[in-house]
Amino acid sequence: MHFSIPETEVRSDENGSTYVAYNIHVNGVLHCRVRYSQLLGLHEQIKKEYGNNVVPAFPPKKIFTLTPAEVDQRREQLEKYMQAVRQDPILGSSEMFNSFLRKAQQETQQIPTEEVQLEIYLSNGQKVQIDILTSDQTEDVLEAVASNLDLPDELVGYFSLFLVQERGDGGCTYVRKLQEFELPYVSVTSLHSPDYRIVLRKSYWDTAYDSDVMDNRVGLNLLYAQTVSDIERGWILVNKDQHRQLKSLQEKGSKKEFIRLAQTLKYYGYIKFDPCITDFPEKGCHVIVGAGNNELNFHVKLPNEQMKEGSFKVTRMRCWRVTSSQVPVANGTANTSSSTKCDVKLELAFEYLMSKDRLQWVTITSQQAIMMSICLQSMVDELMVKKSGGSIKKQMQKKRLNGPVHRSDSQQAVKSPPLLDSPDPSREQVVKLSTKLSSVSLRGLSSSNSANDISGNDFHGNYAFEGIGDDDL
Structure with a gap:
């Protein structure tokens, strides 16, 4: 993730007093506006929890009002601080840091916590409508989608939510993978454009994991729909003979065989960029x-x-x-x-x-440089997990042993008929x-x-x- 504070704003609070707001951008997009005092509070929390030896340097308080030059200097120092915290493997993944960013995002967009309906799209264009809270984080929303589809808990980790922009030519641009520090509902609604949507897509690279997913009916349907979609948009290369074979398998309803043939094709499982x-x-x-x-x-x-x-x-x-x-x-x-x-x-x-x-x-x-970086990082992470003898399924099992997944009553109650039984007929930072x-x-x-x-x-x-x-x- 790329954190920056490229600009400041002079704003007024509810009492009419002015203050300097620091605009935190994540991946080149405004995520939230925060005051110096809010970041100082986060810094004090981090020090209390993790100790002084772990926390990066924080710009000191000033007694007198800052000059424009001093405001810009503080902006640069806060930017370096946020980047240092995010890049730290412990601090950057801590719930303390992520919850701060989520709360700041919600406050910036002035979206109150309330129950709403959110549409999540599948690869074939079908929609899953879920009841969530506006304050639900990415993992909560992903769990709600899985519950809606009857996707088993052990397969949830094989999928992720992506912010996608639909283009006028019928194509789409994968903007980014939604992260743990953001609220999906707030992220998509704050863009104020119907061109943006949240899409469910597999989040692994090794095709060996396909077997785990295909053992489940819902997982098979999700993977099949994604494969058909990737072929239709030209992400997977298919010659005439292969096209005939795929069409024959599709007509027979042989989804597993369809996917296995697709696995042999060039660029299967790739994400293509603009x-x-x-x-x-x-x-x-x-x-x-x-x-x-x-x-x-x-x-x-x-x-x-x-x-x-x-x-x-x-x-x-x-x-x-x-x-x-x-x-x-x-x-x-x-x-x-x-x-x-x-x-x-x-x-x-x-x-x-x-x-x-x-x-x-x-x-x-x-x-899409950020999305490319996210892809590289996830490839490295997956290689390391596999070389150490781990797997996505083992990670999910360990996660469930550490504590049950808590869904709100509204999320548990929402179910829909099984989807994806057939494709839509109408469609043809430095990391060392x-x-x-x-x-x-x-x-x-x-x-x-x-x-x-x-x-x-x-x-x-x-x-x-x-x-x-x-x-x-």
């Missing part, structure tokens, strides 16, 4: 990026109009970062500060081991891998001798290694 810009292999190249199979796949259009394809394996990325910047956009005929506004420019950059002794930074300029992988052997997972791997300008690579550590690089 066209964007990269500096590899040359600056300014147009590229379509796909995430899946523990890699970022590139379809690059070179300046000479030649098309090339290659892939960057996550196990060969030393680290990556997401950066945002404010780009002035003219809003009138005169190019003055009063007639301009700023758009957020997002970039994902990763340091890649092109060959045994050569590292190179590759940059992607895309409004060295700290994560140095103690984990990735032999066999990091093999990179495919002709589609990228290394230098020839789009080939053949170097493999067991893990990445600072000493190795």
